[in-house]
Amino acid sequence: MNDFYGKGLLKGLSITFKHFINTYLEDIRWLVRGKQRYYTEEGIENRKSASTKGIFTVQYPEEKLPVPEEFRFIPFLVYEVDENGEKKDRCTSCGICAKVCPPQCIWIERTNDPDTGRPVPEPAEFYIDVDICMNCGLCAEFCPFDAIKMDHDYEISVYNRQEKNIFNKERLSRPVSYYASIRPTNYAREEAARAEAEAAKAAKQAARQQKQSA
Amino acid sequence: MSEEILVEEKTDFEKRFPEILRDERDGYQGYIIPAEKLVEFAVALREEFGYDFLSSVTGVDYMPEDKMEVVYHGFQTTGGPGIVYKVQVPRDNPVVPSLTPEFPGAALQEREAWDLMGIHFEGHPDLKRVLLWEGFDGHPLRKDWREPFFEEEGKPFKSRWPGGDVIRIEDNNPFNKNVNYPAGFDPADWTAPGESAVYQNVGRLDHAVSETAIGTDQIVVNLGPQHPSTHGVFRMVVRLEGETVVDLEPVMGYLHRNHEKIGERNTFLMNIPFTDRLDYFNSMSNNFGYVLAVEKLMGVKPPERAEYIRVMMAELTRIVNHLAAIGFLLNDLGAFFTPLLYAFEEREMILDIFEAVSGSRMMCNYYRFAGVARDLPEGIFEKVKDFVHDRLPKKIDDLDAFLTNNEIVRTRAIGIGVLTAEDAIAHSAVGPVLRASGVPYDVRRADPYGIYDRFDFDVAVRYHGDIYDRYLIRLDEIRQSIRILEQVIRDMPEGPIQEGKPQYQVRVPAGEAYGRVEGPKGELGFYVVSNGKPNPWRYHVRAPSFINLTALGVMCKNYKIADVVSILGSIDIVLGETDR
Numbered sequence: 001m002n003d004f005y006g007k008g009l010l011k012g013l014s015i016t017f018k019h020f021i022n023t024y025l026e027d028i029r030w031l032v033r034g035k036q037r038y039y040t041e042e043g044i045e046n047r048k049s050a051s052t053k054g055i056f057t058v059q060y061p062e063e064k065l066p067v068p069e070e071f072r073f074i075p076f077l078v079y080e081v082d083e084n085g086e087k088k089d090r091c092t093s094c095g096i097c098a099k100v101c102p103p104q105c106i107w108i109e110r111t112n113d114p115d116t117g118r119p120v121p122e123p124a125e126f127y128i129d130v131d132i133c134m135n136c137g138l139c140a141e142f143c144p145f146d147a148i149k150m151d152h153d154y155e156i157s158v159y160n161r162q163e164k165n166i167f168n169k170e171r172l173s174r175p176v177s178y179y180a181s182i183r184p185t186n187y188a189r190e191e192a193a194r195a196e197a198e199a200a201k202a203a204k205q206a207a208r209q210q211k212q213s214a
Numbered sequence: 215m216s217e218e219i220l221v222e223e224k225t226d227f228e229k230r231f232p233e234i235l236r237d238e239r240d241g242y243q244g245y246i247i248p249a250e251k252l253v254e255f256a257v258a259l260r261e262e263f264g265y266d267f268l269s270s271v272t273g274v275d276y277m278p279e280d281k282m283e284v285v286y287h288g289f290q291t292t293g294g295p296g297i298v299y300k301v302q303v304p305r306d307n308p309v310v311p312s313l314t315p316e317f318p319g320a321a322l323q324e325r326e327a328w329d330l331m332g333i334h335f336e337g338h339p340d341l342k343r344v345l346l347w348e349g350f351d352g353h354p355l356r357k358d359w360r361e362p363f364f365e366e367e368g369k370p371f372k373s374r375w376p377g378g379d380v381i382r383i384e385d386n387n388p389f390n391k392n393v394n395y396p397a398g399f400d401p402a403d404w405t406a407p408g409e410s411a412v413y414q415n416v417g418r419l420d421h422a423v424s425e426t427a428i429g430t431d432q433i434v435v436n437l438g439p440q441h442p443s444t445h446g447v448f449r450m451v452v453r454l455e456g457e458t459v460v461d462l463e464p465v466m467g468y469l470h471r472n473h474e475k476i477g478e479r480n481t482f483l484m485n486i487p488f489t490d491r492l493d494y495f496n497s498m499s500n501n502f503g504y505v506l507a508v509e510k511l512m513g514v515k516p517p518e519r520a521e522y523i524r525v526m527m528a529e530l531t532r533i534v535n536h537l538a539a540i541g542f543l544l545n546d547l548g549a550f551f552t553p554l555l556y557a558f559e560e561r562e563m564i565l566d567i568f569e570a571v572s573g574s575r576m577m578c579n580y581y582r583f584a585g586v587a588r589d590l591p592e593g594i595f596e597k598v599k600d601f602v603h604d605r606l607p608k609k610i611d612d613l614d615a616f617l618t619n620n621e622i623v624r625t626r627a628i629g630i631g632v633l634t635a636e637d638a639i640a641h642s643a644v645g646p647v648l649r650a651s652g653v654p655y656d657v658r659r660a661d662p663y664g665i666y667d668r669f670d671f672d673v674a675v676r677y678h679g680d681i682y683d684r685y686l687i688r689l690d691e692i693r694q695s696i697r698i699l700e701q702v703i704r705d706m707p708e709g710p711i712q713e714g715k716p717q718y719q720v721r722v723p724a725g726e727a728y729g730r731v732e733g734p735k736g737e738l739g740f741y742v743v744s745n746g747k748p749n750p751w752r753y754h755v756r757a758p759s760f761i762n763l764t765a766l767g768v769m770c771k772n773y774k775i776a777d778v779v780s781i782l783g784s785i786d787i788v789l790g791e792t793d794r
Contacts, residue, residue, distance in 0.1 A: 008620035015616060016552060050563060050597075050605050068566075070591060072573035099370040100718040102484035129382065136487035136579045141587065142718040150573065166382065185592070 023054030039063055069183050072137040072150035074130055077172045078179050089173070090147035092121035097139035097148050105132040106139065126169040131161060146190050152182045226263065227297075231255055237300060241511070241725015241744075244298030252301050252311050256286070260316075264290045265297055266639055267655070268313065270728070270739050270756040271323040273331035275305070277357040282308040282333055285741065287728055287756075291639055291653055293660035298728070303333070312338035319642025322764045330355040330474070345467035345793060351396040354475055368479055368749040432460060435775070439468050443546055443779035446789030450766070450782070454775060462770045462778065464763045469793035477753035482508055482583070482720050482744075485753065489740075490577040492755060493791040495538055498531040498568070499733040501581035506663055507729025507740040511722050514584040519709040521665045523586050526598065526702045527571070527578075528731070529695040533606070534561050535734035536646075536688040539786040543685055544617065546783035547626050553617060560609050563601055570594050583720055585712030595706070602699045610692050618686070627682035631769045631781035634679060641765035644758050645736020647785055650687045651679035657732035668705075669698045684784040691734075719748060726752075735759055735786055755794060759787040 030037040037043040044063055047056050058065055075097075079087045098106040109125035112118065140150045151174075158164040180187040227245060228234060234255065235246045247255050259265040265288040274283045281302050289296040301310050312335035313320045324335045325344040332353035335341055343350065352359050365371050438449035447468035453460045473492065477485050489504045490497035502524060509515065516524070538561060541554030565575040570591055572580040580587050617623055633643065638651040648655055654675040658666040674690035676683035724746040730739040736758030743752035762785050769785075770778050 005621065008616075008622060011616055012549070012552065012620065015556065015612075048562075048566065050601060056559060056562075068570035068573075068591070070570060070573040070588070096718060100481075100483065102369075102480060102487050104369055104371050131382075134487055135574065135577065137573055138483070138487070138579075138718070142716070162382070 019054055021054075026052075026054045041066070067152050067154075069185060071152055072140070073135055073154045074133060074151050074156065074167075075128060075137075075139050075148045075172070076151045076174045076179075077126060077169065078147050078149055078176055079173050080176050087173075089122055089169075090145050091123050091126065092145055092147070093119075093123040093126075094121075094144070096142055096144065100138045100142050102136055102138065103132045103134050105129040123169060126172060128167045128172060129165065130156070130167055131165045149179055149183070227259075230258060230262070234299075237298075239725075241723060243726070244300060246300050246302060249301050249303060249310055253313065253316060255299065256288070256313050257316055259288055259297065259299075263297075264292065267291050268317040268319055268642055269296065269644075269730075269737060270741065270754075271313070271320050271327065272741055272754045272756070273308075273327040273333045273355070274743055274752045275331060275355065275357045277305065280305045282331065284310050284327065284333060285726075286313075287739070287741075289661070291655045291660075293655070295661055296728075298726075308333045309336055310334070311336050312341075314338050317642070318640050319761065319764055322761060323642075326760075329353070330472075332356060343467075345470040347467070349396070349399065351399075354472055355478075366479075368747070369481055369484060437778065439465075443782065445542065445782070445787060446792075448787070448789055448792070450778065452770075452775065452778060457774045457776075459770045459773055459775060459778060462767045464766050466760075466763070466789070466792050469789050471794070473755065473794040474753055478750055480750075481748045482722055482750060483718055485750070486581065487577065487579040489755075490579055491790055492757065492794065493733065493735060493738075493759065493788045494576055495535045495788055496531045496734050497576060497578040498527040498580060499731055499738065501578065502528050502664075503729050503731040503733065503738045504740045504742075505581045505583055505729075506731060507727045507742045508583055508720075508722060510727035510729055511725055511742060511744055512583060512720065513723075514713055516585045517710045517713055518707045519589075520585045520711045520713075522702050522706045523590065523711065524581065524664055525666065525669075526699060526706075527568070527580065529698050529702070530564050530567065530598070532695045532734040533692050534564050535786075536692050537561050539646075539734075540613065540617070540685060540688055542786075543681075543780065543783040544623070546780045547623060549622070553613075557613065560606065563605070567594060567598060567601070570597075582712065582716060584714060585710075585716070589711045595703075598699070599703050602696055602703060607693075607696060610689065610696070614689055618689070623685070624682065626777075626780060627680065627685060627784075629678075629680050629682075630773055630777050631681045631684075631784060632679050633765055633769050637765065637768050638679065641768065642761050643736070643765045644762065645733070646684055646687045646691065647736065647762050647765070649674060650676045650683040652677040657730055657737050661730070663729075663731060669701050671697050681780055681784040722746070722750075730756070733758060735788070735791075736762060755791075757791045757794060759785075759789075759791040760794070763787060763792065 027037055030043075035042065037046070038059070039062060044058055044065060046052055047058060048065060078090045080090060081087060093108050093110045095108055098104075098108055105128055107125075107127040108123050111120040111122045111124040113120050135150070137150050139148050228236075231247075231251065233248055233251060237244050237246050256268070267289045268286065269289050270285070270287040272285050274285060276283060282305050284301045284303070286299050287296055288299070303310055308331075310333060312324055314324055314335070315337060321338070321340070322344060324338055325341060327333045328335060328338075328341055329343040329346050330353055342348070346354075354361070432453055432455050435452045435454055436449060437452060438444040439447045444450070449465040449468075451463045451465060453462070473488065476488060480488065485504060486501055489500040492500050537557040538554075541557035544553040545551060568578055569575045571594055572578040572587065633647065633651050635652045638648045638653060643651070644655075652675060654673045656673040657663070658671075659673050671694045674687050674694055676687045676690070722744040724744050726741070726743045728739055728741045730737055732738075737756070738758055739756030741752070741754040741756065742750050745751045766782065766785065769781050773781070
């Protein structure tokens with residue numbers, strides 16, 4: 001099968017050598033075109049693409065791979081900011097996320113109206129034990145109010161997990177604008193659906209008013 | 215199998231064995247066999263009816279009826295649907311005759327049923343715990359068994375919500391206090407009886423004691439639990455005569471977390487992300503098997519587009535797995551990490567696709583009952599298309615060209631670790647291990663699930679049953695997967711990806727179902743029993759990595775100790791699935 005001993009070895013080494021040479025050839029090509037191959041978005045995108053030649057690794061943490069929109073890591077709570085600059089949680093403390101959570105890492109404290117004692121659709125506190133969270137994304141998937149979403153920030157290591165790793169409402173809350181920036185297509189789709197639902201509601205109301213006046 | 219019920223006439227099985235009963239509980243199938251007839255029935259199935267493949271053996275604890283049930287799933291290696299048969303025994307004295315002397319493939323599974331359910335298999339040559347340690351108190355899959363800091367029978371836990379009490383769960387389990395010991399047990403002065411049993415049993419099978427002039431002695435060597443060749447925390451106890459392996463016994467359970475008990479506490483939906491953690495290379499096909507089982511119970515089917523997406527993801531994950539398997543096998547043969555990392559370059563491309571589609575590279579959690587979690591994001595379909603049409607076939611040819619005729623690969627792999635077809639079937643080996651031994655048995659073809667009956671592909675088969683064939687068959691299977699993917703890309707329809715509205719609390723009617731897929735490592739089965747409540751009553755995983763290890767001893771016997779490492783590599787196990 002083999003003409004001489006060591007042929008397979010040389011063949012194998014040749015791939016590594018080819019990759020080695022290709023890395024520098026590619027570097028020179030980029031240099032000629034006046035572009036940076038390392039530490040730039042374009043360069044990273046090129047190295048992770050299917051057409052890359054030579055080196056295909058990135059130097060984390062100096063370089064970071066971009067994450068796709070659907071990437072999920074630790075949930076966060078979305079709040080809206082109204083004209084007066086006041087925060088309003090989307091969360092109504094309905095508790096579906098806590099019920100659907102497979103490792104049961106969500107706790108919600110409900111708010112009661114101080115006068116009537118009746119529950120108010122707003123969480124007083126919201127805790128997630130991120131040591132237990134398995135990043136499955138079911139809470140975000142089944143939230144009927146688009147109030148809990150999965151984050152893109154995967155660098156959450158701390159020195160003291162006993163103190164730091166139960167996230168409270170303050171730590172979990174992010175503005176809608178942040179959500180729109182990390183998941184633009186999801187955000188656009190949800191907003192469109194919301195606008196449609198509101199339009200339908202308004203039309204219904206208008207029809208009813210018309211009926212009453214007539 | 216539901217057609218059987220419509221037929222009034224007696225089936226062949228009932229004619230042959232008048233004392234067996236049909237299982238007539240709602241949603242159940244198969245036959246109930248009297249315990250004393252079990253072995254005769256199983257052997258007759260093999261000898262007279264062609265059900266030569268005993269795929270799954272597991273137990274169910276029917277506590278309300280005060281019964282234990284052992285459930286057997288048999289199949290024909292020539293294809294077709296299987297047969298389910300059960301033995302019911304009283305709960306306080308669960309003794310069932312062992313099938314291991316007739317079907318060696320039942321050995322580890324019966325040990326598991328003893329370990330976790332406390333069912334005693336009479337006549338089993340070596341009935342001891344397999345996943346748990348010998349001093350463990352009780353049998354955890356029994357419904358009345360409770361862990362030290364038991365919260366509740368089923369999720370969602372009321373203790374966590376809506377009171378809003380912030381507690382760290384681990385504060386419930388301070389170090390050293392999270393284990394219940396049997397009465398009168400002191401861990402300080404205790405040695406595991408199983409430990410000495412392991413060493414005694416390694417010499418259990420006949421071996422020739424050296425009669426040479428120089429008095430040599432056989433020695434027992436532990437490979438593992440922490441050994442670079444064992445692919446995780448896994449131990450092989452090997453008895454050696456010189457360098458030759460006389461006997462080998464796998465020891466596992468170091469990563470055991472009682473996945474099945476967790477699964478029985480979870481709601482049906484919550485189990486999907488947990489299946490990701492079984493064989494963490496192939497979360498997509500793990501999801502597939504589980505949702506198939508539950509969909510059978512629910513009687514729903516996903517829409518067309520979801521079916522195609524499912525097949526696409528399952529085949530991509532097969533390519534990922536086989537690339538990794540080939541890479542790690544080469545690692546074991548001494549080509550340290552170079553071939554593996556080139557294989558991983560392609561794997562990385564596919565994982566990028568998974569990440570974009572499902573949100574995570576490995577813990578995909580993508581399949582849902584009657585659908586998939588979300589549609590393909592923009593650009594991904596084109597990416598898969600380019601990858602499958604242009605890049606991947608070339609890279610596979612490269613791997614083939616560089617590795618297949620490599621002299622070291624050939625000398626170390628050809629004729630080593632031979633498993634004959636008869637042995638493979640008897641030991642319930644599945645997947646590439648079975649097909650490399652010359653048995654063309656692939657669930658995708660033998661008992662098609664999803665839409666696999668629409669695709670044109672060949673069942674890869676090789677005939678020598680050695681390491682080399684187990685390596686080649688993985689290359690063959692990648693090529694067949696590419697063929698299937700080409701057809702998926704050609705035919706992918708537009709449309710919805712979920713039947714009905716996605717629900718977090720699914721209603722699953724009472725009954726049993728066995729969903730199986732041809733995972734990259736072999737037949738992956740999920741046996742799910744529902745009693746109509748939100749949590750499954752029984753959730754069992756028929757793990758290919760675990761059951762393929764039954765044949766490891768047979769494969770290694772009479773080869774050299776250095777070959778053990780590469781033989782293990784050629785089976786391709788993942789400890790997350792083996793230990794569960």
